[in-house]
Amino acid sequence: MILDSKIPEGPLEQKWDNYKKKAKLVNPANRKKLDIIVVGTGLAGSSLAASLGEMGYNVKSFCFQDSPRRAHSVAAQGGVNAAKNYKNDGDSVYRMFVDTLKGGDFRAREANVYRMAECSLNLIDQAVAQGVPFGREYGGYLNNRSFGGVQVSRTFYARGQTGQQLLLGSYQALMRQVGKGSVQLFSRHEMLDLVMIDGKARGIIVRNLDTGDIERHSAHAVVLATGGYGKIYYLSTLAMGCNGSAIWRAHKKGALMASPSWIQVHPTSLPQSGDYQSKLTLMSESLRNDGRIWVPLKENETRKPNDIPESERDYYLERKYPAFGNLAPRDISSRAAKERIDAGFGIGPLKNAVYLDFSKAINEQGKEKIQEKYGNLFEMYLKITGYNAYEEPMMISPSAHFSMGGLWVDYELMTTIPGLFALGEANFADHGANRLGANSLLQASVDGYFIAPYTIANFLSNEIHTGKISTDNIEFEKAENEVKQQIKGFININGTKTVDHFHKTLGKLLYDYCGLARNEEGLKYAIEEIKKLKQEFYTNVKVSGQGDTMNTELEKAGRVADYFEIGELMCYDALTRNESCGAHFREEYQTPDGEALRNDSEFQFISAWAWKGENNEPELIKEPLIFEEIQPTVRSYK
């Protein structure tokens, strides 16, 4: 199979315009003949569903939460990037493009990255027009802050709740369309399978989570905007419900999965404190603007942080990366923290954390200023840990956070299945091997507001004569029966261990062998262990209750079943990439001073994987990355 990324011709800065000029349109009168399913109501899904509804298509919008407003995007804290150059500090679309490509360790497509930077300008306008209360200067103009991996201030923020406010904007736009009847909303519905007819995506099978009913929904195009699968590690910064099932089930129907092993570990989450823990809470990266990261110079330090004098502290990021200091990108900062923790300098009861210290900033700017910038994060820290971070440094630790991998999509955001699109964190595009802070809200939003409305129309222009797609089709029946079979299967196992037990065990395996650092031996071991664990799951899991009622355990069982297979693929992916890049740090490939050693001559490609059936090794298909505009350089933040 040859992957066609469909990158439009012309110079980089004209590609998207060229595409739009030539893209086919659907006449407004024909739009109401076309049905579109959008799974997911995060920033990507709600912005798309609202946009398509406005345009006059029949849209069905699905999410598993009780309201679209609760999609995981709501949790994003720090901000959203846009190359507006309001600070006059030298920002531009081009600079943002370069920063993003470099930040992603030159493992993303130039054309996609450029388009994201280009569309960032419109996003801020759109959000402000919707009433998103971004932070403002006293004179009334929008304010910015800086984020890891860049040297300009291009991050727009709404206190520490940027995701919430952006999502409320797109949710409200969505609900406006629901009120008008152009979008039909199905909350508390989980997509369990993709239905294909004649090689095209034509619908989905969903479970109504309130009643347990299995439903069929057909459409001329299906969009998956179902977010990331980082929760595979169990302990992560993601919401409890996040999962990879929608994209995985599409993968098993033929959509390729790209770069599955590139999962970002965020440097500033709260450390794990016990086995009972269900998640790790993120402390926004924006804290690194003013917070300084350090560990004690002495191993096994027992003194309280405030009793350790300046001269006995190791500000290791400032020491190792003087040009970027505490603003070094996430992969680098996370690894630097792990390195210090592993070397025995970790702090906190479990010695698994480092300090994030605000005392200098409070001395210089005053407590009030810091309170205004990060007040809610400090409150959150107090609630969770019981410690006051205005008085002593926070304890932070790296934790799984964002999946750069996802369904392979071309420039149109279409997967390898015609009519199946993937948006936002569910696709692999734009971020390369590492995502820069505040670029994800951006990608999810521009995918939904500004890109997919054009590219889906281009696809649908050939569907106006298709007519309604019947759900009586044999393919729907087959898919529905498979889903019902699977549900019955889970309930009938009636073993002795809970779904969470399996999820936690899998998560620990992945943290240890396919986490912040990987090596060949560990990855091979993990693949074998995951296989065994999966087998045990299918013989010994206990799912209580019934299939035809509300049943959270059953929902979790389906998601964990998919996680085994995704986890295995992550390890295969990591195993074949004999280099270190971004979030992928293979211990065998590092420089003498412990930095990632990329191998462009052999690995300048996107790994796209095809499903070859249960118990068969997946097939690797390579999409070469061609850099016309900039030449990959060694990434240095020193």
Added chain:
Amino acid sequence: MDLHLKIWRQKDNQSEGKLVNYDLTALNPHMSFLEMLDTLNEKLIVQGDEPVEFDHDCREGICGQCGMMINGLAHGPLKNTTTCQLHLRSFRDGETVLIEPFRADAFPVKKDLKVDRSAFDRIISSGGFVSINTGQAPDATAIPITHQIAEEAFDSAACIGCGACVATCKNASAALFTSAKITHMVLLPQGKEERSNRVLNMVKQMDVEHFGHCSNTEACEVECPQGISVLNIARMNYEYSRALFFRKK
């Protein structure tokens, strides 16, 4: 630490519910309230019982999904705190804890501690937005908004739609939730154009959904995890009167 739990169990909306007793021992005080329920559920599943259904997702106090009544208080004893951000250190060793769903006519119980809050979505659908289509927006700087106004709008926009205000109100009124959205929108220039229709439609929808009227007991503000002020309700009342006045003319 040990806790005695009395939890509301209800099979579905049609069935009668009842309180059921559970005992948990050797809990870590740093555990969150929901992690304590996870622990209970693990135990129930292994015993072959059905786990307690409760809503939650982010576990960061931001998605608004996890509300329940704990010892008669929405989201439990701490001020401005969601259930997921409540930790066992807020309880005494050996304490008996009563756990029930949010109760209101407009929030029917689905199962155990889960209730249906879709009425909130329909209120938003009736007018809680700026009517701007995609791709028409003017440059963001073309609309200057002072720092002060942006921050005030934010204070109202921060509502997470959890429903604690409704659950704690003796009239089961949705006034705090609705007024927060109305205030957020009306403070900003973008939202001003539609102010009259918005408030009339949203208030009407509250009635359609069988929320009660606000009688100014201010219990909502006390229990709101986001500290949304009752001044928003005053603002909504003003906007409502203003809209009626202009409509008559």
